[in-house]
Amino acid sequence: MKKLLFTFVAILFAFIGNAQNACNASFTWSQTPTNFYPYQVSVTNTSTYAGAPVYSYAYYNMSWGDGTTSGIYGSGVSTHNYSNTGPHTATLYMTVVDSLNPNTPYCTDTFTTTITTIVAPCNTVINTTNNGGGSYTFTANNAGGALTYSWDLGDGSTAGNSASVTHTYANAGTYTITLTITGGGTTCTSSTNISYQNGVVNCANLIASFNSNTQNGLTVYFSNTSTTSFNTNPSLTRVPHWNFGDGGTSALMNPSHTYISAGTYTVQLINQWVDSTNPSSVYCTDTVHQTITVSSTAANYITGGIYWDSTLNISTSSFKVWLITFDTATNIIDAIDSVTTSGINGQVAYTFHNLPAGIYRTKAAVVNGVPGATVMAPTYHTSSTYWGNATLINHGGSITNYKNIFMQAGNSTSGPGFIAGNVTMGAGKGTATGAPNLLILLRDASNQMVKFTYTDANGDYSFSSLPLGTYNIYPENMPQLTTPSSSMTISSGNTTFNGIDFVKNSVKIVPKNLAVNDVNVSICSVHPNPAKDLVTITWNSNVSGNVNISMVDIAGRILLQTTATTSAATSINIGQIPAGMYFLKMATDHIQETEKLIIQK
Numbered sequence: 001m002k003k004l005l006f007t008f009v010a011i012l013f014a015f016i017g018n019a020q021n022a023c024n025a026s027f028t029w030s031q032t033p034t035n036f037y038p039y040q041v042s043v044t045n046t047s048t049y050a051g052a053p054v055y056s057y058a059y060y061n062m063s064w065g066d067g068t069t070s071g072i073y074g075s076g077v078s079t080h081n082y083s084n085t086g087p088h089t090a091t092l093y094m095t096v097v098d099s100l101n102p103n104t105p106y107c108t109d110t111f112t113t114t115i116t117t118i119v120a121p122c123n124t125v126i127n128t129t130n131n132g133g134g135s136y137t138f139t140a141n142n143a144g145g146a147l148t149y150s151w152d153l154g155d156g157s158t159a160g161n162s163a164s165v166t167h168t169y170a171n172a173g174t175y176t177i178t179l180t181i182t183g184g185g186t187t188c189t190s191s192t193n194i195s196y197q198n199g200v201v202n203c204a205n206l207i208a209s210f211n212s213n214t215q216n217g218l219t220v221y222f223s224n225t226s227t228t229s230f231n232t233n234p235s236l237t238r239v240p241h242w243n244f245g246d247g248g249t250s251a252l253m254n255p256s257h258t259y260i261s262a263g264t265y266t267v268q269l270i271n272q273w274v275d276s277t278n279p280s281s282v283y284c285t286d287t288v289h290q291t292i293t294v295s296s297t298a299a300n301y302i303t304g305g306i307y308w309d310s311t312l313n314i315s316t317s318s319f320k321v322w323l324i325t326f327d328t329a330t331n332i333i334d335a336i337d338s339v340t341t342s343g344i345n346g347q348v349a350y351t352f353h354n355l356p357a358g359i360y361r362t363k364a365a366v367v368n369g370v371p372g373a374t375v376m377a378p379t380y381h382t383s384s385t386y387w388g389n390a391t392l393i394n395h396g397g398s399i400t401n402y403k404n405i406f407m408q409a410g411n412s413t414s415g416p417g418f419i420a421g422n423v424t425m426g427a428g429k430g431t432a433t434g435a436p437n438l439l440i441l442l443r444d445a446s447n448q449m450v451k452f453t454y455t456d457a458n459g460d461y462s463f464s465s466l467p468l469g470t471y472n473i474y475p476e477n478m479p480q481l482t483t484p485s486s487s488m489t490i491s492s493g494n495t496t497f498n499g500i501d502f503v504k505n506s507v508k509i510v511p512k513n514l515a516v517n518d519v520n521v522s523i524c525s526v527h528p529n530p531a532k533d534l535v536t537i538t539w540n541s542n543v544s545g546n547v548n549i550s551m552v553d554i555a556g557r558i559l560l561q562t563t564a565t566t567s568a569a570t571s572i573n574i575g576q577i578p579a580g581m582y583f584l585k586m587a588t589d590h591i592q593e594t595e596k597l598i599i600q601k
Contacts, residue, residue, distance in 0.1 A: 022051045023109035025060075025094035027072075032079070033123040038142040039082035041115055045074055047094050049311070052106050054411050054448050055099040058311060065089040065115065074310025076345045086116035099383075119146055121181045122188035128177075130235050131166070132277075134196055138177055139164040147183040154178070154194075172198035201229075201236065201273070203284035208271035210288065217298040219258045226271040226286070236283060237276040243268040245292075262296040302395055303351040304403035306364050308376055310346050312409060317372040318342040321350045321405075324361040326479060328598065331507065333479045340367065357397035361390045364405045376407040377452040378439060383408060385441060385449055387478035388581045388596070389553070410442075410451045417466030417490035419497045423459045423475055424512075426505030434459020435504045438475055445470040445487070447557070466490055473500050475509045481583060481594050483510045508594060523547075523593050526584060530598040533575040535584075539566040543588060550585045551577070551597070574599055 025047045032042040045060055063069045064080050065088035072078035072092070082088060091112040095105050119142055129137040140149065143163035151159040154175030159165040169175065178191040209225045222242065229236040242250040244257045245265030259265065267290050275281035306319050323337040341350050350364075365378035380390030383406040393403050419442065423435040438455040442463050450471065455461045473485040488497045501512035523543040527536055537549070543566050551559045551572070559577055564570035579601040586593045 023047070023049045023094050023096055023107040025092050025109040025111035027062075027092050027111065027113075029090075029113075029115055031117055031120070033120045033142075036125060036141070037081040038120050038123055039084060039117045041080055041082065041117060043072060043078045043080065044076075045072055045078070045092070045310075047074070047092070047109075047111070049094075049096050049107060052096050053098045053100070054450070055408070056096055056106055056311075057099055057309060059095045059097070061093045063091045063093070065091075073345055075313055076310075076315055082115075082117050085118055086114070088115045088117065089113075090115045119143075119183060121147055121183040121186050124179060124181050124188065124190040126177060126179055126190055126192040128192060128194060130194075132234070134169040134198065135166060136169070136194060136196075137164065137166045138179070138192070140179060140181065140190075147181055150180040150182075152178040152180075169196045172196050172200065195229075197234070199234070201234075201283040203273075203286075205229075206236075206273050206284045206286060208269055208286035208288040210267075210269045210290065212267065212290065212292050215295065218260070218262065218294060218296060219256055220292065220294060221254075221256045222267070223254050224269065224271065226269070229273060234275045234277065234281075234283075236273040237279070239272040239274050239279070241270040241272070243270075259294045262294050264291060264293050266291050297354075299399050300355060300397060301351050301353045302355060302360065302362070302393060302400045302403055303349065304362065304381065304401070304405060306341070306343065306348045306350060306405045306407065308346050308372065308407040309409065312372065312375055314346075314372045314375065316342065316344045316370075317348075317376075318367040318370045319348060319350075319364045320367055321362060321364045323352045323355075324363060324478070325358065326361065328596075331479055355395055355397070357395055360393040360395055361387065362393065362403060362405060363387075363390070364407065366407075372407075376409045377441070377449060379405055379408045381405050385452075386476060388481075388583075408449060410449050413467045414465040415467035415490070416492075416495045417468065417471075418462065418464050418495060419466065419471065419473065419488060419490075419500055420460070420462035421473065421485075421498070421500035421502065423455050423461070423502045423504055423509070426503045426508075438477055438504070441474040441476055442466075443472050443474055443484070447472070447474075468492065473502075475502050475504065477504070477509065480504060480507060480509045481596055483508070483585070483594055485511050510594075523588070524586060524595070526595045526597060529596075530600040531574060532600055533573065535572050535574055535597060537564070537570040537572070537584070537586070539569070545588060548587045552583050552585060553580070 027043050027045050029041050029043045032040050034040055049058060058074050060072050060074055061069060062072045066082055091110055094109045096107050097105050125141040127139045127141060131137060140163045148161050149163055151165050153167045154177050155169055157167060174193060174195045176191055176193050178189055180189050206227045206229060210222055211225055212220050212222050224240050226238055240253055242255055245267050246259055248257050270287045272282050273284040308314060320338055320340050322335045325334045325336055337352050339350055341348050362381045363378060366373040366376050377385050379385055380387060381403050382391045384390045385408050393400060423438050425433050425435055436455055436457045436459060440453050440461045441449050442451045444450050451463055453461050468490050470487050470489045472487050475482055485500050502509055503512050523540050525538050545566060547564050547566060549564055550561050577599055579599050582597045584595045584597050
């Protein structure tokens with residue numbers, strides 16, 4: 001299952017590449033009958049795969065052997081309802097893709113086995129047909145040659161060894177019908193009730209009622225909840241007559257009504273119970289009134305889902321979700337709302353209500369102490385661990401749907417490596433102190449997240465049990481601009497890196513080998529910002545000589561590089577770079593500076 005659990009059409013073609021097929025599709029099953037689904041089976045997906053890229057996802061699709069197909073969970077239990085006994089040849093199709101290259105499968109595999117469903121004596125439902133005149137037909141929902149039946153019809157009459165019986169009651173009354181069914185060494189009972197009126201209906205038991213709990217602006221949705229009466233003789237049908245209090249009427253069972261203006265209205269429902277075979281024969285009538293208040297406020301919310309990968313084997317988790325605004329002109333961030341929500345099987349929904357029109361970010365983090373808290377990193381919509389690379393939400397003040405968050409996770413490999421450091425507050429904060437609870441990302445040579453942690457009360461952090469490889473450290477905190485550490489290569493002869501320290505102030509987070517004063521020294525100004533085709537860098541008087549300039553995206557990929565002299569302003573053509581947020585990194589022999597650049601097209 002991918003991070004989102006959508007039914008899909010499986011991609012059935014071979015893995016392209018030199019690696020061996022690492023997919024291993026498999027599942028187990030058992031028959032789990034219910035009252036309404038005697039041939040239901042439950043399937044547990046036991047598929048595995050190995051060696052896939054960090055950001056890989058698995059898709060699973062099942063051909064059930066009865067002409068139907070559906071997606072199934074990557075973890076947890078999926079169910080399917082067969083309509084008869086087996087055997088059924090079922091095939092599981094498995095596909096793993098890299099989210100960075102989703103059109104090319106990493107690997108595929110199939111697993112085929114036989115699911116044999118049998119007739120079960122338990123979980124039996126009795127279906128009732130009112131034939132009129134006191135005659136009723138009772139039928140067991142599961143029938144088979146291996147079962148025997150015994151009926152108690154509730155009036156002293158019995159019937160045996162038939163899945164369906166018809167009986168006529170002589171007198172009005174309420175009767176309990178009991179079926180005893182035996183098969184495979186098991187005996188079970190099931191029962192149902194009927195109320196035979198013999199042409200006389202007790203209207204005192206039939207009550208009119210409705211609810212109106214859903215509104216969308218001036219439109220109100222009504223539901224008729226009046227008493228139903230299916231097993232009487234005659235069989236009765238509800239016929240509603242609505243008066244909405246503003247002159248509007250309806251004869252629909254569950255109508256909606258749009259009012260001209262906001263206000264308070266008295267709604268009336270007159271419900272009649274009529275002969276289902278002769279609608280002109282009205283047996284009972286009841287009336288109910290309800291006062292409702294109609295608001296002119298239109299529906300207004302941002303909603304989405306939080307999804308996590310089934311291969312993490314986390315069946316349930318809880319998340320805190322923040323709704324964030326950010327003023328790029330003043331650098332002011334504001335978490336204007338938050339919700340806590342829980343879900344199962346890799347998905348959970350969240351909603352923020354009554355929001356002014358504007359641009360927002362959403363961010364989800366696993367609640368401390370619940371499954372996944374040390375595995376899934378805080379993630380922005382849609383799937384970014386960096387605030388600057390989050391997908392912005394343009395909310396028009398009404399309904400904004402499907403703003404999903406796909407939680408990002410590292411990998412669980414281990415080795416001899418150790419990296420540690422500290423983050424302190426920068427100049428302007430008095431005596432330097434540690435920056436607590438700061439998210440620290442450990443990234444590989446491709447700047448993909450491997451692990452994450454948080455600084456402690458003193459600003460210290462560490463990563464242990466790291467495999468051999470090349471890494472860098474990236475402290476992430478909105479709205480600071482981060483300069484990551486230099487690369488470190490863990491090898492058999494060099495496994496420990498201490499003192500990977502950073503300085504943080506309200507604007508930037510930089511490695512400590514840049515002096516604290518350097519964090520606050522500006523060497524240039526960038527304009528216009530936002531820019532479209534051309535951006536100009538004007539150098540301040542405190543810098544001289546040559547400056548190396550790099551433009552990078554939020555993931556650290558270098559888009560252009562150049563060298564400029566500070567004797568005159570420097571112009572850079574950005575016409576070929578897509579819209580988004582980027583960073584201009586300027587470095588001399590003595591000082592570094594990073595400036596945020598927004599490109600709008």
